[in-house]
Amino acid sequence: MKTKILLAEDDVDFGMILKQYLELEDFEVVWFQNPADIIPVLSADFTFHIGILDIMMPNIDGFSLAKMILKEKTDFPILFLTAKNQKIDRLTGLKIGADDYIAKPCDPEELILRIKNILKRVQPATPENIISIGSYQLDTEKLLLSHTAGNIRLTIREQQLLLHLLKHNKKAIKRDDILDSLWETNDYFTGRSLDVFISRLRKYLSNDPEIKIQSLRGIGFEVDFPTP
Template identity: 30%
Template sequence: MPRATLLLVEDDPAIAELVAFHFEREGFAVSATADGEDAVLLAREKAPDVVLLDWMVPGLSGIEVCRQLRRMPGTANVPIIMLTARGEEEDRVRGLETGADDYVTKPFSPRELVARVAAVLRRVRPALAGELLSYADVEMDTVGHRVRRDGDAVALGPTEFRLLRHFLEHPGWVFSRERLLDAVWGHDSEIEIRTVDVHIRRLRKAMNEGGRADLIRTVRSAGYSLDTDPDSG
């Protein structure tokens, strides 16, 4: 099996060296640049499996690099994780709305970063990151297409399975209906936005059978989240 390729866009040499070391040790083929414009060129020449993207880099900002990668057909669906010292909620939301799949604030643990990358890779290349996703009392076998809650099998349709998988890969994150449409139905989907609500209801019905607690949190004017705390956010 070919190694997963990672494009690292980071202008701090010490951080870039540390990140590259940890990912190469995990078997990744790492290419790195400190320049935003160079990052876009590298991704255009050969799309990586995943991008680690610093918010503040010379040339183009990380946000603009993310925006351009999402517009290019070859990289539209490549997972992007933002690396940044910016920890404000508004900045995190801006990064996610631009198309980032996840967001890691500096300083960060290299082990956590590797785990985050493994999580987003499950969506596109599950064999690289393992087969089992879990959260609270929910377990999903992504290869066998099986879901269990507290040990009991849960029957899900294909769309509900993809929705739950996306939530399990990003527990605690709040996703707008638009972002869920992109992640589950695809960027070019012509599905109506309210269709997301229909499938969320179906997912809840299947997951909550038998009076189990609802893990899907509705966030007013924002979207949905997989969260064990109904009062959070």
């Protein structure tokens, strides 16, 4: 899932350049030239991960807009854009609850770094043994596949196969390569065993329709696991 950015910037040229650059970095950007247009969004399905707000905007300045957003979404991270590198801007933004600010015109690479640093601070760290697979989470230490519909305790072989498929996500995987890697042998019986394990994984992961483990005739399998 892409990080979704709320961008409030009334300068058309700067806003367009900034939006295009952020999208090149694989962010999803919703750009509001008129900050007043953001107000109705607050009471709707607010799915943004971070806000980038210009301070100097007509009708509603960035500080006032931030107060409105934080009143509804108290933990929403905000980075201010300002053409004035003045102390009062820093203090006001910090008092409101801003996470960072950057002066315009800004270095795009510095902006990207600041965005990523903010997201690291506000998003809970994921333990190294936890892997997200679509709407599932796999705890590799506990061999536990978790979902809101229920949890499943995997066998060691099931987890090994799932991790192998995940390693080759969105690629064609040869049956022979799986058997040689996990079973270290390739005969009729291990081939049948592989088919059984594939069927189990399909069943375990069936609560997420976006997850696909497709058989490729004469080749093996192709998997599509949505990942963050």
